[in-house]
Amino acid sequence: MGDYKDDLATRGLDAFAPYLMNRIMRRYNQTLQSRMADYDLSAPKMRALASLAVRDGLTVNELAVYSMAEQPTMSRTLDQLERDGFITRTVSKTDSRVRHCSLTDAGREMYQLTWPEMDAAERAMFEGVSDEDRAHLLATLRRMLENIKQNDF
């Protein structure tokens, strides 16, 4: 694999993590996006529902980061999710400018309906990868996110 100090031309694309990760995520995102069309869910909608299933009460800022969306896009997405009856928003008790989002029962059902698609797409990625190698990968990825993220969360 060569020294990490080598330039790309010597190392080859397959030894450059950003290239591999970009290609994997592009394929994963495209696959999932086409499956979510059956549920009439955009990628930001799907990600917002999934994030709220994990953590209740997230704000638009937090959801934008977790869902890899620009803030205005997430704002519109939350408007639509509220109109669709999938989320409710309540004003923060400590800061009246902030609203916390929660899944409704219908929102939770939609998440439960779509989670198997995310799960299947992830499994396809990890076919033939041992649980140990997968845990190792996750640990390194968490460290990498810590290294480069700009938000506290």
Added chain:
Amino acid sequence: MGDYKDDLATRGLDAFAPYLMNRIMRRYNQTLQSRMADYDLSAPKMRALASLAVRDGLTVNELAVYSMAEQPTMSRTLDQLERDGFITRTVSKTDSRVRHCSLTDAGREMYQLTWPEMDAAERAMFEGVSDEDRAHLLATLRRMLENIKQNDF
């Protein structure tokens, strides 16, 4: 970290590889894109130059895949790179519909000028990650790409 059969709400986002990888790559791509603006290079241009530095003679189809761009975008990108004097294109000897791309001296210089930026952005991602963990990550990523890629290359 819980069983991989658990649903997302139980596992948490930090145990879901696509979430971590999407967040890391979004940040990496944004950082690099803003640095490439100094060189007047778009992401597809930068990636096409880097891919050609690694492998001479790639076609528009191959460059689209390697650069994570739609084929029409890559077509336009190559027109611009040719106009800028960074690449040349020659008709394939075996198939007159196919053209192979090569870096000019100016193209190679531009790649050599911009590679340190890519290198620095990748290093920032891997800060505090051992060479062993990094090699382990790369091996798993290569397997994942093999699992889900739809092209032969």
